[in-house]
Amino acid sequence: MIVGETLDGTVVSWNTGAERLYGYSAAEMIGHSISVLIPSYRPEELPEILEAIKRGEGVDGLETVRLRKDGRPVEVSLTISPIKDAGGQVVGASTVTHDITRRKQEENERLGLIKDLAAALSHVHP
Numbered sequence: 001m002i003v004g005e006t007l008d009g010t011v012v013s014w015n016t017g018a019e020r021l022y023g024y025s026a027a028e029m030i031g032h033s034i035s036v037l038i039p040s041y042r043p044e045e046l047p048e049i050l051e052a053i054k055r056g057e058g059v060d061g062l063e064t065v066r067l068r069k070d071g072r073p074v075e076v077s078l079t080i081s082p083i084k085d086a087g088g089q090v091v092g093a094s095t096v097t098h099d100i101t102r103r104k105q106e107e108n109e110r111l112g113l114i115k116d117l118a119a120a121l122s123h124v125h126p
Contacts, residue, residue: 003095004083007054009034009046012092021076021099023069034095037066039073053082053093063100075104 001017011034014026022029022037029036035046042064049059059080065073077100083092 001097003029003034003097005034005093005095007050007090007092009050018097021068021074021097022066028069039065039067049080050093053080054090056082056084056090058082063104066097074099075101 001021002013002015003011003018004013005011011029011032014024014029018029019025024036038046045064049062052059059078062078062080064076064078066076068074077098079096081094081096082090083094085091
């Protein structure tokens with residue numbers, strides 16, 4: 001999914017992929033702050049991202065959590081790129097988001113199995 005934002009985080013474009021992932025329609029998001037997707041326990045994330053974009057820096061593969069309209073969290077990977085005008089001035093950002101919830105669940109399951117195996121092996125006597 002792809003979202004366009006101004007340098008203050010106001011949504012200016014919201015595609016159907018964003019609608020499916022987050023549950024908000026384009027009409028509900030365009031003109032509003034992207035901050036509605038950010039959990040309250042991550043207050044530093046948006047200002048840090050916006051500052052990087054203002055410096056012309058991109059953010060690549062940031063794994064984080066966002067909130068759906070119904071309040072459920074979704075694990076995502078974000079790639080955020082500055083948008084520049086014809087004169088090279090940064091005027092906004094384009095965010096490409098991938099839902100990584102399934103991958104994170106699989107990783108956690110593997111880690112749990114490894115932990116269980118390590119615990120079982122610690123009880124084996126040679």
